[in-house]
Amino acid sequence: MLTVSEAIRERRSIRSFRSDPVPDEVIHQMLEAARLAPSGSNRQPWRFIVVTDATEKARLRKICLDQAFIEEAPVVFVCCADVTAYSQALRKKRSQEFIDYGVTETLSGRFADPAFQALLLAEPDPDLRTFFPAAVANTYIAIEHMVLTAIALGLGTCWVGALGNEGEIDAFFGLPTTMVVVAVLPVGYPTMIPPPRPRISLSEILLRPLPAPSR
Numbered sequence: 001m002l003t004v005s006e007a008i009r010e011r012r013s014i015r016s017f018r019s020d021p022v023p024d025e026v027i028h029q030m031l032e033a034a035r036l037a038p039s040g041s042n043r044q045p046w047r048f049i050v051v052t053d054a055t056e057k058a059r060l061r062k063i064c065l066d067q068a069f070i071e072e073a074p075v076v077f078v079c080c081a082d083v084t085a086y087s088q089a090l091r092k093k094r095s096q097e098f099i100d101y102g103v104t105e106t107l108s109g110r111f112a113d114p115a116f117q118a119l120l121l122a123e124p125d126p127d128l129r130t131f132f133p134a135a136v137a138n139t140y141i142a143i144e145h146m147v148l149t150a151i152a153l154g155l156g157t158c159w160v161g162a163l164g165n166e167g168e169i170d171a172f173f174g175l176p177t178t179m180v181v182v183a184v185l186p187v188g189y190p191t192m193i194p195p196p197r198p199r200i201s202l203s204e205i206l207l208r209p210l211p212a213p214s215r
């Protein structure tokens, strides 16, 4: 099994899979990696459908701009974000867990202020649709945990992001309006490992030079 930094370096988008099945253990480990991801206020909005059925994979391929590797992969995760995770009832539950698990004592600033916490808890139920961006952002974290776990276990994946046709996936799987498809993730053993793809340089991603090295 690769280390995290090895998995990050070895990861490539894989667009051709062998037909060998993906062991159940790998599927479980990927889901476990998602489950353990961090999320704002520990809301954990990620939800998954594990697709192995040939007809369902063929349909996903068609919906996702006819990308053949989606159908070819032995397993496809449909990764969704659920805004009901942001209801006030669940805010209270998560908040109680923060108390029970001693997290509250580690919080800082306004989050450590009991009056501020009480104010948040007293808010009426929000329009859940306003939480779609947060739910999607948090789900992205969980998905990348899954990707790196797959790589570490010798498998390949390719993110297939929201392509403007999520509504068709929602309808196909009968998802409620509180759920949004974030990505489709085919998984399988790669037919070959391509060389690394180019990246912009460190200086291009730094908005200002690094601080001088400390002595």
Ligand SMILES: Cc1cc2nc3c(=O)[nH]c(=O)nc-3n(C[C@H](O)[C@H](O)[C@H](O)COP(=O)(O)O)c2cc1C
Pocket: 011, 012, 013, 014, 015, 067, 158, 159, 160, 161, 162, 163, 196, 197
């Ligand atoms: C959110 C997201 C959506 C993507 N959607 C697709 C896709 O629909 N089809 C595809 O072939 N690759 C897709 N990719 C893969 C990117 O093209 C790929 O990550 C990028 O070119 C860098 O290559 P690498 O992943 O091999 O390093 C997606 C990647 C991300 C993160």
